[in-house]
Amino acid sequence: MSEYNVSQCRTPVFFDRFERKDENQHQTHYCPGCGHGVAHKLIAEALGELGLQDRTVMVSPVGCSVFAYYYFDTGNVQAAHGRAPAVATAVKRSNPGSIVISYQGDGDLAAIGTAEIVHAANRGENITVFFVNNSIYGMTGGQMAPTTLIGQTSTTSPWGRRPNNEGFPIKMAEMLSALEAPVYIERVALSDAKHIMQARRAVKKALQLQKEGAGFTMVEILSPCPTILKMEPTVARHWVADTLIKQFPLGVYRDRKPEFEPVLVPQKGVAELLGISGKRLSDEERHARRQHTRAKTIKVSGFGGQGILLLGQLIAEMGMREHMEVSWLPSYGPEMRSGSAHCDVTLSHDRVGTPLVSTPDVLVAMNEPSLRKFAPHVRPGGVILYNSRQLPEDLKFEGLTVACVPASEIADQIGSAKVSNVVMMGALLEATDCLPFTTAQAVLSGLVKNRKLAEMNEKALEAGRNYLDTEVLVGAVAGPDGCGE
């Protein structure tokens, strides 16, 4: 085996001297007979033969091979325990021309990093994983690995691995071969010269496939760990040949490309994509242009599905177009799903302080529960627009303008319950005079492309406005615009 000692290896992919190492810069940190050194050499040789040294990024894991960067004269990124496939995913996607290797032990890949390896493989990341399975945790001193054999003792399986306590050794090559995307998965062993030659071919094939852009490749390498197994190097190699291979059969588990048509996303310029257009107005210019508007705080409330949030957004959009300072704050979360919804809108001439509207100038209540909930908080002199022909008998509001507008009924007559919120918008504009009707029309027509719906919206807006104008006996406690500035 000595010819596989990294220190004696003459490939340019290894540093001549291991200068990143503190001491002993001519020797690796691996124990005599450790499989990692051999695996390193096979990878380095393959990279050299394929001319990939300059393009390669080695992602090293946490484990005995954490110091892979001592040896590989390639780009190096060290990753957290188990996360190398996630790191490698993004390294590769950031520079698709690079050759990215995720080098991992069995604790790293098959225990703590199970999710990362499965999903990197499942996405068909164009990376190569070298998975060194030595049946044990090396670096931390011999604890049980997910690959530890039944009956095998370790410092954390002192009675031997028991299926009733720790389950069975995990077979990653087989597991990952159940996925659609991987193109090449083979299990090899570093047990003797013949098997090492096969391992060499597998390592090179995997890298060649990555070079061709084929997709996800993995070589699982059964590897001796003499120190932890407390065996002579030769005995450890025999143990791999006689025992480990029995549990983890060698062979090619996957060697085919999945068939699919890639879907490409159409490209756009940044300005167009982000909706950046026109020139910015100064605060003074905006101030001058919003003089015809009225500042209001508005709460819109009702059932989910009544277009509550949208109505609020439309009002905010209108305010913004009229150069006001505006904010829209939704109730969000489970409330939305359980049926009730509300949002707060502030139309202001100054920078908006709190976007929470706790004492609104205007309350739009699309149903009775929200009327009962929010009406007591309406500011003195404020306006309530209620979606009904009349108030519930027990309710009386002093000092407020209350307008009952049967918006849902009117919307049904127009042809769609959907436009009840637009009916309310018409009523709100008429009652408060906060924004011009023309702006509402412009915002609505910009919103819907469907001709029929656009026509209904227009009718709804008009109907709400007219209803308030002609039908509603406005509370007369204060004028229709009694909500004050």
Add this chain to the structure above:
Amino acid sequence: MRQLCKGNVAVVKAAIMAGCRSFYGYPITPASEIAEYAALLIPQVGGTFLQAESEVSAINMVYGAAAAGQRVMTASSGPGISLMQEGISYLAGAELPCVIADVMRAGPGLGNIAPEQSDYFCMTKGGGHGCYRNIVLAPSSVQEMASLTMLAFELADKYRNPAVLLADGFVGQMMEPLDLELVEPVVPQKPWAVKGDLETRKNLISSIHLTPDLMEAHIRHLEEKYSECERNECRSETYRTEDAEVLLVGYGIVSRILRSTVDLARQHGVKAGLFRPISLWPFPSKALATAAKSAVKVMVVELSTGQMVEDVKLSINGSMPVEFYGRVGGNVPSAEECQAELFARMEVLV
């Protein structure tokens, strides 16, 4: 021209403006729109969006992309942020720049999805292991969700460190006008990155320093960097503090509420002022002490049981009483409630 935009969406737009072409994330309310809009927009400008299998993976993908020289970001909330902490520690240790948006929700545990400000400690003081800092910026409006996202990318690159946009559920979910101007992003050279080419072959991204002396040297180097950041990057805003007898302190959505409280209090003859930290780390201690000059009392309001208040107390250094008022669980006080709490603590009768 202004556009009505949701806070979370503004983050994505700003990221694209800042030259970010890599987003790795995992959905969680109330941050999900950031991932959703990143998925929609970033591929249209030739970038990468990937929904990871977990926040653990997402932050490690961020690590990989940052190592490869990309401007990269992720976004999450409470439980997801907890899962990212190991990765954030690695990013800081390996000196990798990235932007993390945390749209805070109520915790601990699954908590709920309503707004809170309870990730202050884990973002400004650590959260992951080791002596490191995040640069933490706290937006209070949709416009700032954009401008501070852009600033976060700039500072992350400048200091080679994670930068956090610490927003609350309200700022993330609300809509306000967003005014964007097209500017070419200035992305600095990153000669340390590992790009898979001859030029960067020699580079190593790692946070391991095996011997105590080397490790200490590295930690001292980080410490120096953080000191420089403290000298240069404190940001804050004040409102009516010139003659303030009582100083209100709050960040994010709370600063907006307190701005209204200041006006209300002054209508009742109480001279209140507002100090709003914009950078939570580095914390603008000096500016706070200056803003409190004319005050006899400070009141801190947070959507937590008291986290930032500790930094306020350190800044005030015992020179006057520091009161605290907090709401949690998704409850947000109105400007009037804050005023009432203030007056109660000042023994003002109205």
